[in-house]
Amino acid sequence: xxxxxxxxxxxxxxxxxxxxxxxxxxxATVIKTWGSSPRPAxxxxxxxxxxxxxxxxxxxxxxxxxxxxxxxxxxxxxxRVLDFGVSDQQAWDVGLACGGAIRIMIERID
Amino acid sequence: MQRKLLDKLRQARAEGLPVALATRLGDGVQGLxxxxxxxxxxxxxxxxxxxxxxxxxxxxxxxxxxxxxxIFVRSYAPAAEIVxxxxxxxxxxxxxxxxxxGLAVRLIDPRRAFASPERFPGLEIVTAWPDEAxxxxxxxxxxxxxxxxxxxxxxxxxxxxxxxxxxxxxxALGSRRxxxxxxxxxxERGFGPEQLARIHGPAGxxxxxxSPAEIAVSVLAQIIAARHGKATR
Numbered sequence: 277x278x279x280x281x282x283x284x285x286x287x288x289x290x291x292x293x294x295x296x297x298x299x300x301x302x303x304a305t306v307i308k309t310w311g312s313s314p315r316p317a318x319x320x321x322x323x324x325x326x327x328x329x330x331x332x333x334x335x336x337x338x339x340x341x342x343x344x345x346x347x348x349x350x351x352x353x354x355x356r357v358l359d360f361g362v363s364d365q366q367a368w369d370v371g372l373a374c375g376g377a378i379r380i381m382i383e384r385i386d
Numbered sequence: 387m388q389r390k391l392l393d394k395l396r397q398a399r400a401e402g403l404p405v406a407l408a409t410r411l412g413d414g415v416q417g418l419x420x421x422x423x424x425x426x427x428x429x430x431x432x433x434x435x436x437x438x439x440x441x442x443x444x445x446x447x448x449x450x451x452x453x454x455x456x457i458f459v460r461s462y463a464p465a466a467e468i469v470x471x472x473x474x475x476x477x478x479x480x481x482x483x484x485x486x487x488g489l490a491v492r493l494i495d496p497r498r499a500f501a502s503p504e505r506f507p508g509l510e511i512v513t514a515w516p517d518e519a520x521x522x523x524x525x526x527x528x529x530x531x532x533x534x535x536x537x538x539x540x541x542x543x544x545x546x547x548x549x550x551x552x553x554x555x556x557x558a559l560g561s562r563r564x565x566x567x568x569x570x571x572x573x574e575r576g577f578g579p580e581q582l583a584r585i586h587g588p589a590g591x592x593x594x595x596x597s598p599a600e601i602a603v604s605v606l607a608q609i610i611a612a613r614h615g616k617a618t619r
Binding site for chain 1: 388
């Protein structure tokens with residue numbers, strides 16, 4: 277197994293382990309990118325209900341906002357799709373420094 | 387995601403099976419799609435399933451369809467691999483670097499003095515002859531094959547197997563003169579110019595590399611370029 281596979285597996289395993297510990301857990305995944313964006317579709321961020329997180333969806337640009345949204349997903353269980361970047365400034369103040377845009381899905385791990 | 391589905395996904399990954407997680411974005415209903423068969427609550431029409439399997443085959447993640455039928459596909463394909471022939475000094479750098487870059491690694495060298503655990507801690511080295519080792523586990527479309535021994539007895543048979551495989555990258559270390567002689571030998575073995583053009587020789591991008599670590603970087607950089615369809619020469 278390669279290091280990358282270990283890291284990817286770790287994120288899915290981490291989600292499972294945190295659930296086993298009784299913590300609320302959400303999984304955020306990049307589903308689409310436009311222009312220059314730091315992480316490709318499929319990149320994961322795992323968030324626990326105490327705001328601990330692992331992985332990345334943007335290399336650091338929007339993780340804070342994703343974690344905040346993930347806490348709401350953990351609370352109400354409704355999956356969400358969010359857009360970040362220069363193309364949608366009305367919805368989000370958080371832009372990507374690279375000028376790209378990303379769409380992120382956040383789901384609760386039940 | 388339902389916990390049951392997450393655990394099935396993790397199990398497939400642990401077994402090295404290609405698997406895609408498909409999510410209908412409108413309502414969050416999910417399913418797993420394997421090369422053969424599927425699991426979960428999401429049912430997809432046959433043509434959509436075929437599209438998902440193509441994405442899985444190409445290790446691509448992304449969105450398919452529109453409106454209520456829009457789905458996100460997350461492909462979890464097994465890693466591409468690098469097969470290195472020759473447990474030489476460069477390999478001691480190339481293999482860890484390749485592993486960090488996400489490649490699965492295989493090292494082949496029948497010479498036990500080279501293929502010692504002291505030189506490659508934690509790595510299982512195949513000590514069969516390269517052509518036998520490669521025949522046992524043939525290179526596939528996600529394989530890069532690199533020969534580093536400088537010894538025609540070891541390098542040439544490996545290159546022959548690689549040339550007869552769909553490996554996405556073939557590289558052979560050695561000076562231009564050595565490589566010219568290698569091409570002559572392989573021509574005598576019946577390989578044509580088009581086939582032989584697949585071999586990157588001398589292996590590696592021209593970075594002016596001198597040390598074993600620098601040469602490893604240049605070879606790995608060339609493999610990454612080949613993997614992503616960029617110019618490698």
